[in-house]
Amino acid sequence: MNEPGIIPLIQTRVPQQREPDGTEVHAPAVPSVIRNFLRAKSSGRIADGAFAGVMVLCALSIFAIVVLIVFVLVSDSRLSIHASGWKFFTGQIWDPVSGDFGALPFIYGTVVSSLLAVVMAVPLALAVSIFLLDICPKFLRGPISFLTELLAAIPSVVYGLWGVFVLVPIIRDQVGPVLEKYLGWTGFFVEPNFGVGIFTASVILAIMIFPVISSISRDVMRAVPVNQREAALALGATRWEMIRISVLRNARMGIVGSVILGLGRALGETMAVTMVIGNHPDIVKNLFAPGYTLASVIANEFTEATGDLYLSALIEVGLALFLVTIVVNAVARLLVWAVTRGNTAGAH
Amino acid sequence: MKTKFLALVTLAAMAATAGAQHLTGAGGTFPNPIYQRWFTEYSASHPGVQINYQSVGSGAGIRQISQGIVDFGASDGPMTDQQLQESKIKLIHIPTVLGAVVPSYNLPGVNQELHFAPDVIADIYLGKITKWNDPRLAKDNPGVSLPDHSILPVYRSDGSGTNYIFTDFLSKVSPDFKTKVGVNTSVRWPLGVGQKGNEGVAGMVRNSPYSFGYVELIYAVQNKMLYGVVKNPAGKWVKASTDTVSAAAAGAAKNMPADYRVSITNAPGADSYPISSFTWLLIPIQSQDAAKGKVLHDFLEWMLDHGEAEAASMTYAPLPAPVVARVRKSITQIH
Numbered sequence: 001m002n003e004p005g006i007i008p009l010i011q012t013r014v015p016q017q018r019e020p021d022g023t024e025v026h027a028p029a030v031p032s033v034i035r036n037f038l039r040a041k042s043s044g045r046i047a048d049g050a051f052a053g054v055m056v057l058c059a060l061s062i063f064a065i066v067v068l069i070v071f072v073l074v075s076d077s078r079l080s081i082h083a084s085g086w087k088f089f090t091g092q093i094w095d096p097v098s099g100d101f102g103a104l105p106f107i108y109g110t111v112v113s114s115l116l117a118v119v120m121a122v123p124l125a126l127a128v129s130i131f132l133l134d135i136c137p138k139f140l141r142g143p144i145s146f147l148t149e150l151l152a153a154i155p156s157v158v159y160g161l162w163g164v165f166v167l168v169p170i171i172r173d174q175v176g177p178v179l180e181k182y183l184g185w186t187g188f189f190v191e192p193n194f195g196v197g198i199f200t201a202s203v204i205l206a207i208m209i210f211p212v213i214s215s216i217s218r219d220v221m222r223a224v225p226v227n228q229r230e231a232a233l234a235l236g237a238t239r240w241e242m243i244r245i246s247v248l249r250n251a252r253m254g255i256v257g258s259v260i261l262g263l264g265r266a267l268g269e270t271m272a273v274t275m276v277i278g279n280h281p282d283i284v285k286n287l288f289a290p291g292y293t294l295a296s297v298i299a300n301e302f303t304e305a306t307g308d309l310y311l312s313a314l315i316e317v318g319l320a321l322f323l324v325t326i327v328v329n330a331v332a333r334l335l336v337w338a339v340t341r342g343n344t345a346g347a348h
Numbered sequence: 349m350k351t352k353f354l355a356l357v358t359l360a361a362m363a364a365t366a367g368a369q370h371l372t373g374a375g376g377t378f379p380n381p382i383y384q385r386w387f388t389e390y391s392a393s394h395p396g397v398q399i400n401y402q403s404v405g406s407g408a409g410i411r412q413i414s415q416g417i418v419d420f421g422a423s424d425g426p427m428t429d430q431q432l433q434e435s436k437i438k439l440i441h442i443p444t445v446l447g448a449v450v451p452s453y454n455l456p457g458v459n460q461e462l463h464f465a466p467d468v469i470a471d472i473y474l475g476k477i478t479k480w481n482d483p484r485l486a487k488d489n490p491g492v493s494l495p496d497h498s499i500l501p502v503y504r505s506d507g508s509g510t511n512y513i514f515t516d517f518l519s520k521v522s523p524d525f526k527t528k529v530g531v532n533t534s535v536r537w538p539l540g541v542g543q544k545g546n547e548g549v550a551g552m553v554r555n556s557p558y559s560f561g562y563v564e565l566i567y568a569v570q571n572k573m574l575y576g577v578v579k580n581p582a583g584k585w586v587k588a589s590t591d592t593v594s595a596a597a598a599g600a601a602k603n604m605p606a607d608y609r610v611s612i613t614n615a616p617g618a619d620s621y622p623i624s625s626f627t628w629l630l631i632p633i634q635s636q637d638a639a640k641g642k643v644l645h646d647f648l649e650w651m652l653d654h655g656e657a658e659a660a661s662m663t664y665a666p667l668p669a670p671v672v673a674r675v676r677k678s679i680t681q682i683h
Contacts, residue, residue, distance in 0.1 A: 093536065097529070168555065194556060194559075274544055278541040296505075300507065303407060303408050303507060304507025305507060305534075306425075306532075
């Protein structure tokens with residue numbers, strides 16, 4: 001170890017504790033290469049400057065990418081923006097033949113199907129996270145986490161196929177009639193129910209975003225200090241009270257962040273939704289009715305779009321989708337930032 | 349000219365890849381299977397020539413050839429006058445094969461071939477005929493016990509040549525459909541459920557009792573689907589097949605314009621299947637690269653001599669003889 005000529009790259013300190021018999025005493029260490037490098041005064045300034053510069057460039061490139069995307073979307077949809085103006089966002093008629101382009105039914109379909117998916121996915125995802133963290137026996141923890149992550153890895157076209165062949169008949173023949181019988185009076189679940197529609201799309205989306213919400217909220221809940229839990233239990237809280245008071249309350253901002261990330265994914269999902277939503281641009285209260293989303297109409301009509309205005313209108317649909325997602329992502333970032341700050345404050 | 353070209357090809361083959369001709373085309377997905385086969389076979393018998401076809405969709409095909417990005421285009425619907433004017437390159441439409449659209453349906457308990465009058469199909473998609481036991485449907489299908497159940501119309505949600513052919517047909521037979529919906533690769537359907545691609549529509553119809561949809565003939569034949577019989581303008585009930593589709597092209601041949609931009613839906617002739625259409629190659633009259641122009645010209649001759657004979661085996665209807673004769677004349681101007 002201390003052969004002459006070999007200077008350890010990272011020299012550890014001399015062990016302070018000696019063996020009881022006193023034989024293993026190390027000689028004082030030679031300063032390491034890194035230590036020498038760090039001691040040399042001049043090296044830091046240039047390296048630090050360059051490092052900072054590169055990092056700033058990397059960070060700015062994100063802005064550049066976003067600005068470029070917006071620029072291309074706006075410039076390519078100029079024709080449609082001039083032709084339709086605000087009517088593009090308020091109009092309910094999408095007619096490529098007459099050149100009438102109103103995207104409101106798509107915006108409605110996108111937002112409603114995504115929100116509904118979040119409403120369905122959040123309770124399930126939170127329940128799974130809590131179960132895995134605090135209740136689950138050890139031998140089940142591995143398999144359940146693995147399967148949850150597996151759900152996230154399934155390609156969306158597979159979800160779509162599964163939706164068409166399995167979920168659609170179930171919703172048409174089993175779930176639909178029950179919902180109509182008990183909740184038909186709300187006006188949300190009214191016949192005719194063909195199995196394809198906004199409700200089915202939401203169910204598929206809920207299954208797709210569930211792993212995202214579950215894994216992030218689990219990490220956030222795990223970050224809650226153990227002494228918070230112990231304190232609650234020590235004060236006589238039951239398990240549920242402990243989870244509610246010390247885990248959920250402390251992790252709430254992070255959980256909200258995970259939900260909004262899930263919402264972001266639901267908003268942009270294309271393939272699976274296209275296959276089960278029915279692709280009919282209508283704004284109706286009935287969730288069994290077919291709908292249409294922003295991403296789906298682009299996927300459906302872009303390749304065969306003839307005419308400059310039509311193409312431009314489809315690009316403006318992309319701009320609308322971009323605006324919706326960018327708002328959601330901004331909010332999510334804000335929340336994630338807030339929760340990490342909250343955790344360090346509570347961790348000492 | 350041809351011998352000169354062949355000599356050139358031989359020379360090119362001798363000089364290995366140095367003189368190889370690579371051509372790229374882009375366009376509709378409908379003729380993709382047969383184009384891929386044609387181009388593969390043509391390359392095999394013409395060493396040194398390689399033709400690559402990308403099935404990106406008719407709209408994209410028209411855009412790419414108009415801007416000169418590819419060497420030739422392909423489309424399931426003819427280009428409009430405006431598109432031809434805006435194109436940077438002077439193009440000619442060359443019909444290659446024919447396709448057809450057939451009505452398909454899912455009626456539990458009914459295994460017969462149903463008969464659909466053209467105006468009945470239009471009114472199903474307009475929401476005027478809503479029940480399977482509608483008197484107009486019952487009149488055309490005597491002896492079939494049609495159920496008292498609502499019809500679920502299914503349509504193609506993706507922009508497609510199939511939509512173009514189908515809406516073109518319905519607009520011809522129903523003035524109401526023409527004013528309310530119109531003709532395009534994507535239209536605003538008054539009601540129903542949209543699915544992506546032939547497989548989407550077929551899957552939806554197969555899985556949904558009491559539904560009605562439309563798919564390409566090739567898809568229906570290859571998947572052994574039950575499809576309906578349609579009445580043609582001569583008043584006869586015709587089932588779609590490569591013969592009846594070619595008959596429609598022959599029936600329309602007399603009044604065909606010189607540039608082949610013609611819709612042959614609802615064509616005259618006793619055996620004509622009414623929902624038929626050409627699919628076209630969009631060929632530059634004068635290619636920027638003279639050698640490429642020669643390859644295109646030679647390929648088209650090869651297609652008329654050899655390619656057409658293979659069409660029926662792949663369920664594409666071949667061009668009828670009178671159209672082949674006219675196309676043969678037209679391609680002499682390509683260079």
